[in-house]
Amino acid sequence: MAVCGIYARTSIETDGTSIEQQIELGIKFCKANDFEYQVYQDAGKSGYKIYDDEDPFKHRPAFTKLLSDIEDKIIDKIWVFEYSRLTRRPEIQYAIDKTFKKHDVTVYEQEKKLENDAQSKMIKGIISHVYEFERQMIEARTARGKRKTINSGLRSYWKTYGYRQAGKNERYIVWEPVQSEIENIRFAYDNFLNGRPINSIVKKLHQDEPEPRLKVLYKVYRNILTRFDYTGFSLTTEGAKLCNKYKKLEIDSLSFLGEQEDGKPKYYVPSINYPAQITSIESWAASMGKLRENKEIFRNYKRAANSDIFTGIIKCPYCGLYYYSQNDRRNKYLYYTHVMTKKCLQRPKSSRREKINSLAGVFYFYYYLVYEDTNEFLKENQTVANLNIAKVKDRLATVQSDNRKLEKQIANLQSVYEDSTDKDLIKLTLTKEAELKIRLDANNENVLRLKSELSQLHAEFKKNLKLLTYESVKKTVISYFEKLGAEEKRKALLKIIKECVLFKSYLLINTGKMLFIFDIKEDYAITEELYNQFKSAEMYKPHFTTHGNFENPKPHGDIEIVSTSHFLVQESGKVIRQYKMKNPEDLKITEEKLEILEIDYDLKDIESVICFTDL
Ligand SMILES: [Zn+2]
Numbered sequence: 001m002a003v004c005g006i007y008a009r010t011s012i013e014t015d016g017t018s019i020e021q022q023i024e025l026g027i028k029f030c031k032a033n034d035f036e037y038q039v040y041q042d043a044g045k046s047g048y049k050i051y052d053d054e055d056p057f058k059h060r061p062a063f064t065k066l067l068s069d070i071e072d073k074i075i076d077k078i079w080v081f082e083y084s085r086l087t088r089r090p091e092i093q094y095a096i097d098k099t100f101k102k103h104d105v106t107v108y109e110q111e112k113k114l115e116n117d118a119q120s121k122m123i124k125g126i127i128s129h130v131y132e133f134e135r136q137m138i139e140a141r142t143a144r145g146k147r148k149t150i151n152s153g154l155r156s157y158w159k160t161y162g163y164r165q166a167g168k169n170e171r172y173i174v175w176e177p178v179q180s181e182i183e184n185i186r187f188a189y190d191n192f193l194n195g196r197p198i199n200s201i202v203k204k205l206h207q208d209e210p211e212p213r214l215k216v217l218y219k220v221y222r223n224i225l226t227r228f229d230y231t232g233f234s235l236t237t238e239g240a241k242l243c244n245k246y247k248k249l250e251i252d253s254l255s256f257l258g259e260q261e262d263g264k265p266k267y268y269v270p271s272i273n274y275p276a277q278i279t280s281i282e283s284w285a286a287s288m289g290k291l292r293e294n295k296e297i298f299r300n301y302k303r304a305a306n307s308d309i310f311t312g313i314i315k316c317p318y319c320g321l322y323y324y325s326q327n328d329r330r331n332k333y334l335y336y337t338h339v340m341t342k343k344c345l346q347r348p349k350s351s352r353r354e355k356i357n358s359l360a361g362v363f364y365f366y367y368y369l370v371y372e373d374t375n376e377f378l379k380e381n382q383t384v385a386n387l388n389i390a391k392v393k394d395r396l397a398t399v400q401s402d403n404r405k406l407e408k409q410i411a412n413l414q415s416v417y418e419d420s421t422d423k424d425l426i427k428l429t430l431t432k433e434a435e436l437k438i439r440l441d442a443n444n445e446n447v448l449r450l451k452s453e454l455s456q457l458h459a460e461f462k463k464n465l466k467l468l469t470y471e472s473v474k475k476t477v478i479s480y481f482e483k484l485g486a487e488e489k490r491k492a493l494l495k496i497i498k499e500c501v502l503f504k505s506y507l508l509i510n511t512g513k514m515l516f517i518f519d520i521k522e523d524y525a526i527t528e529e530l531y532n533q534f535k536s537a538e539m540y541k542p543h544f545t546t547h548g549n550f551e552n553p554k555p556h557g558d559i560e561i562v563s564t565s566h567f568l569v570q571e572s573g574k575v576i577r578q579y580k581m582k583n584p585e586d587l588k589i590t591e592e593k594l595e596i597l598e599i600d601y602d603l604k605d606i607e608s609v610i611c612f613t614d615l
Contacts, residue, residue: 002036002073003038004075004079005078006026006038006039006040006078007026007040007041007062007079007080008022008040009041019043023041025110027039037079038069040062042060042063067096070099071103073103075105076105077106078107078108079108079109081109082109150234150236151269153270153273154172155271155273156173156175161223162185162224162276163178163181164178172273173273184205185224185278187205188201188221188224188225189278191204192225192290193290195536196536197536198221198222199218199533201221202214202221218529225288225291226288226291228268229274230277232270232274233270234269236269238267239267239268243288247292249295254285254289294532308325309360309486309487310360310490311324311325313493313497313500315499316344316346317503317600318343318346319344322338323336323502324337324338333352335350336351336353337349346504348505355520355523355524356520359507359518361480361481361525362518364492364496365477367496367514368473368476370514370608388457389454389461392454396447399443399447406439413436416429474535478535481531497509498510498511501601503597503599503600505519505521506518506519506613507520508599512605513605513606513608514609515601515603517610517612518612518613519612522612576611576612577611578608578610579610580607581606587606593615
């Protein structure tokens with residue numbers, strides 16, 4: 001049987017228990033328990049306390065001997081007066097602890113046997129904190145290293161459109177430009193900055209790709225349009241932070257990119273991994289600005305739409321009362337409702353405000369898409385276009401008359417050459433003539449420019465008569481979403497709505513010649529993507545509506561379906577059907593159809609029905 005090591009040390013922390021007293025207690029304990037024992041004692045030296053915690057072994061030869069005896073299996077038990085104060089350094093305590101455990105050493109502290117686990121758990125806890133601290137230090141060092149790498153132009157991504165991996169040098173992946181992809185990136189920037197929407201860019205460049213892939217590509221191109229690295233430069237970590245703030249609308253401009261430090265740009269460096277200058281920094285900034293603008297507008301539109309705009313418009317067909325906006329006490333549920341009498345058959349009793357307001361936006365949007373009576377817009381635009389043509393004609397006339405004067409002056413100078421022999425006068429005249437000719441040339445150029453401008457205006461006036469109309473309609477729609485407040489929206493809706501009734505969940509909006517039918521159980525919304533497409537489409541009508549060419553074209557007898565909305569079909573799987581009411585027979589068929597749904601509505605005067613839900 002192995003021996004019990006009695007370990008004693010001086011420390012002022014052992015309540016003044018002297019080494020001798022400690023040893024005496026240890027021996028007493030061993031005798032009482034029938035243990036053989038050996039005493040290990042580290043006597044204190046002057047200054048010992050200071051050294052203690054720096055290296056507990058250096059000034060404790062006895063303790064070192066004890067450990068080696070444990071390893072040699074001479075000792076399998078130890079007795080100490082106060083175990084926890086073997087050292088104050090937890091990691092060393094832990095090391096000691098591990099050694100004891102490894103060699104299955106039983107530890108006695110005065111009279112009691114220590115259950116090693118509890119203590120070691122506590123120490124482990126402390127140690128793990130130490131490691132955590134060290135790990136953070138290392139991480140901070142690594143982040144510093146990473147930052148240094150990025151700030152020297154070595155920013156890299158695992159995959160970047162426009163580049164392909166071309167092996168590895170000793171430390172980094174080497175990227176090489178892919179010419180075809182670079183062309184696409186250039187095309188994207190040029191077209192986006194010229195007002196083409198991202199969808200249209202993607203479709204143009206990737207015509208053969210299937211629909212789901214196009215959706216992915218939309219995101220890819222959105223990223224391309226924000227990727228600074230295509231300028232051939234790389235943002236520093238600080239620069240990237242500021243750009244993010246700009247994206248999140250936290251700062252208002254990218255002007256910080258112009259800042260310099262030591263004669264060099266402060267926030268970007270030449271890129272080592274992606275050196276190709278595919279676009280300029282200016283174009284990149286313009287593209288960022290455009291994307292941000294879209295985001296901002298959409299956010300404002302959503303906020304503005306979230307207020308009371310349908311009050312006094314929706315009528316209950318059962319009791320004839322109008323719906324108004326209402327909140328619950330905690331302002332959490334905002335809804336439209338009306339004063340219900342016992343007789344009123346209306347169900348549901350209320351409708352979420354946000355949902356109805358969103359529907360109002362959809363109605364307003366599509367109302368103008370199917371709008372047919374565009375003569376008013378046309379007249380207005382003709383006037384404006386004519387004014388422009390008249391202005392250019394005026395300017396042209398002025399320049400031409402100026403030219404006639406110049407020509408006359410030049411002709412008059414000829415007589416000087418004929419009549420005079422005065423060299424100085426001739427010299428002067430030559431100078432004068434040269435000056436006049438320069439002016440004449442400039443004017444002639446001006447005439448050509450104005451003439452071409454005029455012919456352009458004429459051509460536009462003829463060719464784009466329709467387009468101009470579209471422009472006006474477009475402005476009306478855009479102002480609804482971007483400029484109008486709740487009350488103005490309400491007025492804009494009232495201007496085009498003749499009557500709006502809610503039959504249970506079916507909302508009928510009558511605009512005089514057209515009837516729009518929605519089901520308020522369904523969700524209607526104009527997506528950001530669709531809205532941006534509309535904004536940048538040149539000819540939005542043919543763009544947004546498609547004629548015929550879908551399954552089941554005649555669900556209502558002989559009523560002709562004029563159009564379905566192309567985009568809404570794609571967005572939500574919903575089809576908008578427009579039915580033309582050509583004769584009383586068509587009206588009757590549709591009225592019967594509505595009756596089945598318990599909608600009792602007189603379709604007199606209606607020329608077309610636009611359904612946003614299946615009837
Ligand atoms: Zn009612």
